[in-house]
Amino acid sequence: MKHRxxxxxxxxxxxxxxxxxxxxxxxxxxxYPASHAWGLGGAYAGPSMGWYGRVAVGCVAGLVGWIIGAIxxxxxxxxxxxxxxxxxxxxxxxxxxxAYATHHEWVKWM
Amino acid sequence: MEPVVYIWGERLAQVNVIxxxxxxxxxxxxxxxxxxxxVRGRGITHAxxxxxxSFWAAVSYLTCFAWGCFIYPxxxxxxxxxxxxxxxxxxxxxxxxxxxxLALGLALLPFYLVTSRSVKDLDKRERWFHYAAxxxxxxxxxxxxxxxxxxxxxxGELYR
Numbered sequence: 001m002k003h004r005x006x007x008x009x010x011x012x013x014x015x016x017x018x019x020x021x022x023x024x025x026x027x028x029x030x031x032y033p034a035s036h037a038w039g040l041g042g043a044y045a046g047p048s049m050g051w052y053g054r055v056a057v058g059c060v061a062g063l064v065g066w067i068i069g070a071i072x073x074x075x076x077x078x079x080x081x082x083x084x085x086x087x088x089x090x091x092x093x094x095x096x097x098x099a100y101a102t103h104h105e106w107v108k109w110m
Numbered sequence: 111m112e113p114v115v116y117i118w119g120e121r122l123a124q125v126n127v128i129x130x131x132x133x134x135x136x137x138x139x140x141x142x143x144x145x146x147x148x149v150r151g152r153g154i155t156h157a158x159x160x161x162x163x164s165f166w167a168a169v170s171y172l173t174c175f176a177w178g179c180f181i182y183p184x185x186x187x188x189x190x191x192x193x194x195x196x197x198x199x200x201x202x203x204x205x206x207x208x209x210x211x212l213a214l215g216l217a218l219l220p221f222y223l224v225t226s227r228s229v230k231d232l233d234k235r236e237r238w239f240h241y242a243a244x245x246x247x248x249x250x251x252x253x254x255x256x257x258x259x260x261x262x263x264x265x266g267e268l269y270r
Contacts, residue, residue, distance in 0.1 A: 001231040007221040014217035018210075033117045033183040034191075047191035049182065051206075055213045062217060087239050094217055101210035109203025 008082045009069030010062045012090030017061025019097040021054040022104055029053025123184040126177055133174035138255050140167035145248040148241055154229050164226030168219055193268045201264055208257045211250045222247055
């Protein structure tokens with residue numbers, strides 16, 4: 001089976017990258033639709049879309065994970081399987097990112 | 111009267127929403143069929159069907175996600191900023207949760223696809239993670255589909 005390590009590492013690194021964007025002070029990559037401008041966080045009265053930035057950070061982090069995993073796939077062979085701990089860590093990061101994102105929006109809007 | 115601001119993609123927003131809906135329908139069909147096979151205990155034996163469902167799920171997920179990104183600026187300004195944030199903040203909150211879950215679905219998608227395409231090669235431990243991925247995809251897609259429908263339905267209420 002191809003991409004065993006790469007897919008698990010993408011999962012873990014993407015989730016970690018997404019989670020890190022919620023850390024206080026992390027620069028938000030934003031798009032301001034009403035003024036057609038891109039910016040880095042800061043106070044702004046109009047609507048901005050930090051979500052684009054979070055997805056971008058997640059994808060870049062995921063790509064790094066994929067590359068590391070692909071190297072491991074190549075060096076260890078296609079029959080090599082990631083250990084239990086790697087799977088569990090990746091899933092914990094995914095659940096943590098989902099839980100924190102949900103908490104973040106819940107507190108903000110509900 | 112000419113509008114004061116033009117939001118990127120607003121001219122095609124209605125067409126894009128329909129494309130978003132149609133790809134969403136394909137997606138919900140694919141992940142639900144896949145989940146149903148797993149629930150019936152045929153998640154390993156029906157490998158060919160699993161490969162087909164996961165392939166179409168991945169294609170429609172990426173297409174639906176891309177179209178969601180196209181319509182998001184128009185939604186963000188005309189729906190959320192001008193109306194929804196003030197009059198139905200609960201809808202904004204639930205919708206933003208959907209956006210986060212769908213983004214994290216991108217994290218899960220390669221693992222879901224890779225394990226689905228060779229389910230017979232999975233060992234016992236990997237099968238459980240694969241089943242978890244199938245369930246998680248179904249939960250994310252169903253939640254998003256229902257929430258999207260709720261927000262579209264709200265339009266009549268909010269603009270009244």
